Amino acid sequence: MASAALSQLVTFAILARSLGPAEFGLFVQISAVTAVAIQLCGLGASDCLLRGLSRDPGSYALLLGHNLLLIGFSGGVxxxxxxxxxxxxxRIGSGPSVDMTTLALLFLGNVxxxxxxxxxxxxxxGLGRVQAANRAVVGFALGRMVAAALGCLVFRVSSLADWALWQCGGNLLYALVGAIWLSPLGRPRFAILRAELRSGLLFCSQFVGRAVRSNIDLLAIGLFTSIETVGSYGVARRIIDSSYLAIDALNRLLYPRLARESRNGLHHALPIAKRALIAALALGVLTGLTLFLLSSTLPALFGRDxxxxxxxxxxxxxxxxxxxAWAAAIDLLGASGRQDVRAGILNGANLLGSVVIAAATSQAAPIGTFIALYAVDGAIVLAAWLxxxxxxxxxxxxxxxHARASPVMTGP
Incomplete structure (x- = not known):
C-alpha cells in the first residue's frame, strides 16, 4: 500500500510539472466529476461481490457477470x-478549452x-487472497506511473488532450491484464441479480454523496479563484487523497472478516472495529504529521509554479x-448489512456537507473551504459511532x- 501511494504521488508530480498549473487545473476539475461518476458506475454491485464471495466463493461466476453487466449499462450512460x-x-470556466474527444477518453478511461x-x-x-489483491492495487498504481513517465517524460506530452489518450490506453491495457489474472477462476455468468439492486444502490449512493462532497470544493474554487489556484489546490487534494490509501487498505482487508463475524449479530464484530479504530488513528496521525512537516519541500517536486x-x-x-476515526464504524455498518443506517449517515452528511462547503467556499475561499471540510468530517465521526x-x-x-427463549438441551 505504501508503494501504491508513492507511485500515485510520483504520477501526480509528473503530470503537474508537464501539464502546468492551467492545464492541470482543468484536469483536476474534470477528475472531480469522474470521481463522482465512477461511484455510480456499476450501481454499487461491487459490494455484493465482496460480501457474496467472502461467504460463498462458488457464487463467483454469477456475481462477476452481474457486475460486468451493470458496469456496461451504467458506464455508457x-x-x-x-x-x-x-x-x-x-465553456463558462476561465481555463483552457477542451474538446469532446478528450472528454470522452477521460470519462471512458477514468470511469x-x-x-x-x-x-x-x-x-x-472476497476470496481471501490478500497478496493477489495487493498485487492488483500496486500494479495499477505502478502502471499509471509508467504511463505518465513514458507519455510526459519520454514522448513530451504537455497537453490534456494528449494525456487523455495515454491515460485511456494505459487503463485499457491494465484492464486486459486484470482479465488474464481472473481467467483461471472461470468465466462470468451474465445475469442481473434483482435482489441485489436495492442494496447496491444504497451502497453506491453513499459513495456518490461522499465523492460529491469530496470534490465540490474543487469545482467551487474554480468559480471563485484562478485556474492556477485550482491547480495548486488540486495537487494538494491529490496528495491528501493518496494518503488515505493505508487507511483504506486496512479497512478493505477487514471488511470480509467484519462480514463473517457480524453474520450472527453486529455486536460480535464490534471488538474488531474498535481495534481497527486504534490502528487507523495511529496511521492517520503519522501520515498527517509527515505531510505537514514535508509540505515545504513539495514545490520542488511538483513545480515552482x-x-x-x-x-x-x-x-x-x-x-x-x-x-x-469514522472509517471503521462505517465499514462495520456496511459489512453487517445495515446499509440503510450507513446510507442515512453518509448521504445526509454528504448532502448537507456539499451545500456547506460550496457556501463556505463562495464566501471565503479557501479558508472557509477548510473550516467546512473539518466540520463535516467531525459530524460523521460522531454520527457513525453513536x-x-x-x-x-x-x-x-x-x-x-434469544438465548433465554431457546430450550436448554440436556442429556438423558
Whole structure:
C-alpha cells in the first residue's frame, strides 16, 4: 500500500510539472466529476461481490457477470452524460478549452475502465487472497506511473488532450491484464441479480454523496479563484487523497472478516472495529504529521509554479485523522448489512456537507473551504459511532433474549 501511494504521488508530480498549473487545473476539475461518476458506475454491485464471495466463493461466476453487466449499462450512460455536462462547464470556466474527444477518453478511461480494474482487487479480497489483491492495487498504481513517465517524460506530452489518450490506453491495457489474472477462476455468468439492486444502490449512493462532497470544493474554487489556484489546490487534494490509501487498505482487508463475524449479530464484530479504530488513528496521525512537516519541500517536486501548495497541504493534513476515526464504524455498518443506517449517515452528511462547503467556499475561499471540510468530517465521526454503538447494544440484547427463549438441551 505504501508503494501504491508513492507511485500515485510520483504520477501526480509528473503530470503537474508537464501539464502546468492551467492545464492541470482543468484536469483536476474534470477528475472531480469522474470521481463522482465512477461511484455510480456499476450501481454499487461491487459490494455484493465482496460480501457474496467472502461467504460463498462458488457464487463467483454469477456475481462477476452481474457486475460486468451493470458496469456496461451504467458506464455508457455516464460517458455520454459526462461529456455533455463537462462540455458546458468548460465553456463558462476561465481555463483552457477542451474538446469532446478528450472528454470522452477521460470519462471512458477514468470511469468505465477503472471500475473494471477495481473488480480484480474486490474479487481477490472476497476470496481471501490478500497478496493477489495487493498485487492488483500496486500494479495499477505502478502502471499509471509508467504511463505518465513514458507519455510526459519520454514522448513530451504537455497537453490534456494528449494525456487523455495515454491515460485511456494505459487503463485499457491494465484492464486486459486484470482479465488474464481472473481467467483461471472461470468465466462470468451474465445475469442481473434483482435482489441485489436495492442494496447496491444504497451502497453506491453513499459513495456518490461522499465523492460529491469530496470534490465540490474543487469545482467551487474554480468559480471563485484562478485556474492556477485550482491547480495548486488540486495537487494538494491529490496528495491528501493518496494518503488515505493505508487507511483504506486496512479497512478493505477487514471488511470480509467484519462480514463473517457480524453474520450472527453486529455486536460480535464490534471488538474488531474498535481495534481497527486504534490502528487507523495511529496511521492517520503519522501520515498527517509527515505531510505537514514535508509540505515545504513539495514545490520542488511538483513545480515552482504551484506557489500555494505547501499552505494547502498543511491546512488539509489534519483531515486524515477524522477520516480514520469514522472509517471503521462505517465499514462495520456496511459489512453487517445495515446499509440503510450507513446510507442515512453518509448521504445526509454528504448532502448537507456539499451545500456547506460550496457556501463556505463562495464566501471565503479557501479558508472557509477548510473550516467546512473539518466540520463535516467531525459530524460523521460522531454520527457513525453513536449509531454503531446503539445498534451493537440492540444486537447484544436481542441475542441475550434469544438465548433465554431457546430450550436448554440436556442429556438423558
Amino acid at each position: 455516464l460517458v455520454i452524460g459526462g461529456v455533455a455536462a463537462m462540455s458546458s462547464w468548460s 468505465v475502465l477503472v471500475r473494471v480494474i477495481l473488480l480484480v482487487e474486490t474479487v481477490f479480497l 504551484y506557489l500555494d501548495l505547501p499552505f494547502f497541504v498543511r491546512c488539509l493534513s489534519g483531515s486524515i485523522v477524522l477520516i480514520a 449509531a454503531l454503538l446503539r445498534l451493537a447494544r440492540r444486537s447484544r440484547s436481542h441475542a441475550a433474549e
